[in-house]
Amino acid sequence: MINAIVPWGEVHVPNGFGLSDEGLFAYDKKTKDYGYVCPPLAFVSGTSSLSDGSETYDLQYVTSRGDVVIREVRAAELTSRDIESWVGFGIGVTPTNKVPLLRFLVAQRRCIDIKVTYATVGWLNDDEFAANQLISSDPQRAGSLDSGSYDLQPKGTAHEWWKMWSGIRQNAALQLAVAVGLSSVLLRPISQAYPDLRNLLVSFIGNSSTGKTTAAMLAVSVAGNTQPFSQGSLMRSWSATPTAIPIMLDGNHGVPFVLDELSRFKGRDLTDVLYNLAEGTSRVRATKIATLRETSSWQTTIVVTGEHGLLDGTVSAQNDGLRTRVIELESVQWTSSSEEAEFIKTNCSNAYGWLITDLVKWVIFHREELLETFEAAVLMAKRLMADAPYRDRLSIKYAVLGATAVAANKCWPEIGLDAEKIMELAIQHSRRNWSTDLAGRVYMDLIDYLKANQASLLLPNSQYANTKVIGKISMVSNSMFIDLFPREFKKIVTEDLGAQSDRVVLSEFRKRGYLRNEADRQTTRITISGKRRTVVSIKIPEADQCDFTQSQRFDGEGLTKEPFSSGHIKTINDAVLQAMKVEGPVEEPDDRELDAIIDGGDEENE
Incomplete structure (x- = not known):
């Protein structure tokens, strides 16, 4: 008007x-x-x-x-x-x-x-980008943003931002943060040749002293408003509902976006939300008249901050699909001191939105050069990741950061981003993200769980281990196995360890040789309390066997050193409880109580 x-x-x-x-x-x-x-x-x-x-x-x-x-x-x-x-x-x-x-x-x-x-932001087509003003390959074409969803109006002066950067650019972690923010511009052009590259979902994990929120603010300062809670800010909170998050991102095709403080998320499970964020579309819903609602869409870089990760099983299911969609950066010391953090926050609040326009102009006229740079970065990422199980899929995401750094250096020689160091830093600080697959992660977590809960495991010739029984310890040819009752295995894997499917985990365990199983099954049958019971028999690595207190009761042939009387059992259990720092007396159940405690699945009388 x-x-x-x-x-x-x-x-x-x-x-x-x-x-x-x-x-x-x-x-x-x-x-x-x-x-x-x-x-x-x-x-x-x-x-x-x-x-x-x-x-x-x-x-x-x-x-x-x-x-x-x-x-x-x-x-x-x-x-x-x-x-x-x-x-x-x-x-x-x-x-x-x-x-x-x-x-x-x-x-x-x-x-x-x-x-x-325009009401959307980012790439409108191959030659036009919607920022606060339209950026086009045609210099005569003009336009402006007509939406309050994103505040991309530059604030302060470009000189103020560059003056701040000159004081912190030697910090490799902050170079990574700037590359993450600028990477949003490259996603659409690169995805024309690499269609699997939709969004870049990057998680900054750490406590408040690491400067993760400061780094996130620096990342989005290249594009627009960094002030939380202000209209159109690129720094939003996880306090929004799962339904509101896609609405906030709808129509964003190239402007970096932050969801700060994961602890504020109000839902129970983030799995679906994370899949949607990574894929760039909201869930399809039907209207009252049985037609499909129009879905939201986006393609950009999304930064998530929190004190715990998106992939640790506490807020989302553990599965390989999510593992290949998220770059989770752990233990990065983003700022060197509280003074540096305050310096960055103050300057990013007073000067922002000055870089994205220049980089877009460079990309519009250098697409072929950008793709060549990206392909070289992919090869570098694969070399740095060695033989990681997710190397082919994740190397593309890491390569975006490297290609962004190279493009930024050509656009502004004074920015001084070290592309190789940025990629090395991102890959090394996300090693847990790509170095092991689902089976390997769950197996290691399961071993740790069993060590912590060994007081609930039966020994041969004993009547009980504790008032809660989850399985039994066995020794076969000097190899230790933990025989878990199927329902207990399912509960541990899905509820305690966060895996999405116990069947998938069991299938992968069998492929890796982590199980003692019968030829045509993923389980085996053993005798417990005079009955044949089906169990999931987990092989314990030799290096971990000494951490199980009860293993000392076996001799070299895998037999218990002596029969267990009730006194012996109580002594063993007292020792285990003391090692686990569990207080209180242990009551001895009789055989009927033992059958009630054991959650056994298939069983047959011997």
């Missing part, structure tokens, strides 16, 4: 019409003269939306009180029926003048300057 009134004599009108302070006039072919139509009015400017193609115009007119005002009019209102309603706004429309008035307005809109507007 235009605020300044335009003098009537300066308004452009089509042939056959005249406009002055006296009113609007139309040429009459019969009288060969201009006849009065209505008090003066005309369109003085207009906008055309790239989002849906609709147009709106700023109509300047004289009200019945004689005031000159401007009102926004939609193109769809330029009909004989709709303009009659304008009389309610003080516009001089009558049944006799509406036809020439409408003819004038339809023709006159071609005489005004119509600016392009």
